[in-house]
Amino acid sequence: MAVAVQQMKLISGKNIATPKGFKAVGIHCGLKHKKYDLAVLLSEVPASVAGVFTTNAIQAAPLVVTKEVVQQTGQMQAVIINSGNANACTGKQGMCDALTMQEKTAEQFGIAPNLVGVASTGVIGEKLNMEPLLKGIQQLNPTSTLEGSIQFSQAILTTDTVMKNTTYRTEVDGKEVIIAGTAKGSGMIEPNMATMLGFITTDAKIDSVHLQEALKSITDVTFNSITVDGDTSTNDMVLVLANGLAENKPLSPAHPDWDSFLQTLHAVAQDLAKMIAKDGEGATKLIEVEVDGAVTDAEARKIAKTVVGSPLVKTAVFGCDANWGRVIAAVGYSGASVDPLGITIKIGDTPVVKDGEPVIFSEEQLLHYLKQPEVKIFVGLNKGSGHGIAWGCDLTYDYIQINASYRS
Structure with a gap:
């Protein structure tokens, strides 16, 4: 007997920190002249994590660090992101800098380094200016407010002209589950996996193996179905963090509300993908x-x-x-x-x-x-x-x- 899919609902005015237990913020640390350039996303508890990453053979140091967390740990509690510099093609120093970002973020929030993801976006081939970045990490104070989430969304942008945010609700085991997403991407978009950078949060309870299965099942029909200019970046990634604070029974393909969850995750991903396509560099349509x-x-x-x-x-x-x-x-x-x-x-x-x-x-x-x-x-x-x-x-x-x- 087929199980009815719970009706999902787009929530206006909500943001990446709307799911229970998430906080976010963005600040200006000095990598850019004036605009926000450093951001952090934090969960109150370790979250199951899934990720998809660029297929480009040249992969930036922060992406390598984050992929290791996803594949070896299966959990993530924080993501530190900088814009203005991709930390790509920067050799051994670039890898040291990415690991330092991971370590100092872990210290700032009192968590293990292997629970911290790292993402960077901006110019390729230039070494990070670590002094202002590390001072900036010490100033990060994420909140669950709309203001903090807006600052987060602004801090991850490069040539984007608009922020890209979307949030949906659904029900799992009769409990409200929220899925929210934020992304950046405007040029160098031919992902073959995901966007330039995308971050999705949910308070649903789900094991990382099934979360990865869910993300992979929707990637080809959302993030992989956009193109701006045919270029695949060195830094592309999408991460989904699920901290389980909605207190539903663990989701899996056998769960009666699996289709509801998958449909809602798909809606978030598709919204972000279309926003990226629409905001292609110089685009009017x-x-x-x-x-x-x-x-x-x-x-x-x-x-x-x-x-x-x-x-x-x-x-x-x-x-x-x-x-x-x-x-x-x-x-x-x-x-x-x-x-x-x-x-x-x-x-x-x-x-x-x-x-x-x-x-x-x-x-x-x-x-x-x-x-x-x-x-x-x-x-x-x-x-x-x-x-x-x-x-x-x-x-x-x-x-x-x-x-x-x-x-x-």
Whole structure:
């Protein structure tokens, strides 16, 4: 007998510290000229932890340190994050600095070093300025207030133009469970695992093995389904911390409320992924590409991500040009199995291709549609039951300007 999924609910005005037992804060320590650049997320008790990490062969020192905590300890109680410097490609000194951040954070909050994750974001190849950073760690005083969470969200940003926060509630064993997320990411986004940096908290009780299973099950259809510019960073990671203070019975795939938990975690991850895509460097529009009728779901996602990542599609959307030829070309070079005579394409609700043949449409109508802040493209393949969605953004003059002067 199928078990009904508890209805999840988006909670407005909530934040990364809304789940029971979590605190957060961000401060300016001096790595950046003025903006907040150091943050910490803290749980009152050790939390089960799951993580997904960049597939880039070049991996930053803090990511290596954090991955070891996730894989060897399975628990985490604090995460220390700095922006303004990625601490990537910094050799032995970079690893020493990441371990020092871990150790000093543990001292500040009276916890074991192997319960501390470390994350950094910013310029690659420059050594961390440790003096202001270590002084900053001593000044961190996380709280469960909205102010502290906003400061946390601000402190992890680089070229982002907006903070990225979302919070949902659901029920497990009749008890309220909260899942909240914060992320940063704007450029260098082609994750193949996760976002630039993402942090998700929940007061649900769940073993790290099952939490990892849950995170991996949603990664491909959320964080792995976005692209801004095709670049995979050295520092990408998403961490989920679950401290169990909701006092539900331990979650597992056999638990009657497992689907409710998974659905809510998926909603948090998808919200963050779409926020990152929408805030792509210089972006003016969010692009959503939906593919239906592919041979498999994986092939559908592959096609969707190829289309949304095409520079020619992205520039066409920026220019409000209904150039569907660029869409069908991207479908063709995606590497997925397609039948040219079975392809249907719609821009918004307007068909432009049916069964591989062009359809007459109103240029004026599509011009008006393409001026909207969100643009949807549908591709039907008539090859199978595979379905997938990917998100990205348009490619603008400002993207060039931002990245041409990133270090200066």
